[in-house]
Amino acid sequence: MDMTRRSFLEGLGQIGGTSLLLAGMEAFGMGIASAQTAPPPLQGGGKGKKVIILGAGVAGLTSAYELGRAGYDVTVIEARSFAGGRSQTARKGFQLTELGGETQTCQFDDGYYINHGPWRIPFHHRSTLHYVKQFGIEVELFNNDNDNSYIYTTQGKGPLARKPLRKMEVAADARGNAAEILAKVTQSGALDKQFGADDKALFLEYLKTEGYLEGKDYAYRGTEGRGWISKPGAGLHPGVPSKPYAFTDVLDSGAWRVLASVSEWDQQRTMFQPKGGMYMIPTGFVTKGGVGDKIRFSTVVEKIRQNGRTVDVSVVDGTGQRSVVSGDYCICTIPLSVLKSIDNGLSAPKQTAMNGAAYAPVGKIGLQMKRRFWEENHWIYGGHIYTDDMDIVSVSLPSTGWLGPKGVLLGYYQFFANAAKVSALTHAQRTDFALSFGEKVFPEYRDSFETSFSVAWHRVKYNLGGWAMWSDESRARDYPVLLEPDDRIYLAGEHLSYIGGWQAGGIESAWMQIAALHKRASVA
Amino acid sequence: MRLSLLAPALLLAAPALAAPDGASLFANNCSACHQAHGEGIEGAFPKLAGNAFVQGDPKAVAETLLNGRGGMPSFKDQLKDDELSAIISTVRSSWGNTAPPIPPKTFTAIRNGAVPVPAKPTPGH
Known part of the structure; x- marks a missing residue:
């Protein structure tokens, strides 16, 4: 039974099916995301009703x-006593008392904040952006992805687990090695029944581009995009390119599990945030x-x-x-x-x-740091540190106050049973819990910490959960x-x-x- | 070298020998909402002390722990059957409650019979 090219490609499409289908639907204005772009005309008016x-x-x-x-x-x-519902921003003096918990009063310095509710606005949320424009709300870009950020796995095995890995390195090595293997399988003739000769050549060409492959043997030997051991500079400094990790080590580490974290439709760039906070x-x-x-x-x-x-x-x-x-x-x-x-x-x-x-238990914590060590020492400007530790999920660096003196980062963002568990801790314990993770990634983390603000949305009166499911x-x-x-x-x-x-x-x-x-x- | 290999193995084996501690598991996983003594919070989190449902049909109670309900999350992936059994058996015999324990096998049976739920993407917003 010969598969035609079309059915082969459609078959592949079905593997990643939903997202492709949804993206296609959105093109026709039928998508699930933000279908309406303007408020309904209320013709004839309300006549004082x-x-x-x-x-x-x-x-x-x-x-x-x-x-x-x-x-x-x-x-x-x-x-x-204020408007916004969950669209809140914790800033100096902001108070929150969780059910069964203590009263927190936010002690961040003036001008610093954490959006402990919604925090990012994707480009296709035309309705939210409609009011941003209508009311002249100043926005700035929210960096929802960062090639230079770290991945830190706790469940993985091998030499790359439990150490911060640059996302660019993991992404390049995963793509490169996978493409090399697929290229070799294709070259060996294993897909000849699926492909005509022209398509096979095109497919190999694609893999070469996709996976940074070199030479007749379609080998992945690394790429500039995975970073440098010594960076290029002036004069006699051409730079020393980095070397790929062994593919088995990358696979064992489990770091590839989080590579698709911000690939979904509602996580794609461009993203915005209001200046000063979501409130x-x-x-x-x-x-x-x-x-x-x-x-x-x-x-x-x-x-x-x-x-x-x-x-x-x-x-x-x-x-x-x-x-x-x-x-x-x-x-x-x-x-x-x-x-x-x-x-x-x-x-x-x-x-x-x-x-x-069902309503989602959700937890977040904002940590004010006395200096922006993630920018100064690690060259990470915004984006997320990803982990497979589901009590943390991600540490997010602020997309505001770039290159300034201090910053408030998001120390965890966990859901469901993990959020129920972390919320049983006192605020001081939650802070210590967040610092204990962060210091594994950034040696400066605990010493730079000044003050924090946490929320467990399931314990917030008038909300009882982050969102409906x-x-x-x-x-x-x-x-x-x-x-x-x-x-x-x-x-x-x-x-x-x-x-x-x-x-x-x-x-x-x-x-x-x-x-x-x-x-x-x-x-x- | 042999010693250093042996030590972690012993550490890993130790908890398996002891039965899970229902009271501390309750404190860690449940007390944020249901409160330390199962007193709950009116209008938000059900009171477990004197709760007829909690002391009733073991299967319905076990299903609630495994699958969640309303604002309560599923604990299927976070807790093992002997841990779930220890928690609920503690709850059913504390704060004036007098129902018999629910054994781990009740949870295992529900898991085995359950229709697998497709994995959801990370639900970030």
């Missing part, structure tokens, strides 16, 4: 801004967007009811004063993890469907139920998107629901 918005995260802020502009009378109820996004809505006047801060939802004509939300404010806020409609952006424990009055199918979402089963069974309004109540947030855990998911979910609300309000 009253909408209560629960939550001043990006979904609530988007709803309030757009509905307000269209002439709706909006009131935002926010449990916290500049909600700040844009609050100040430039004028939403601030419409938010009732430090006001907690206790009960939600509706009667076919109005939605009535019982709240308690920061002074303990109770009141009822009534409106024609409600957009509820409270995370499902929190909403399901509120006396929400939603219909039985909605109650059941809410249980279909749907299994295939619950996505099919429960998710569509929650997209439909419960009479006059519309649910919105990242949890009701396929861009889960990203601000774009919250914004686009809000766009979808305000369009639905407006359509209904316009005929009512």
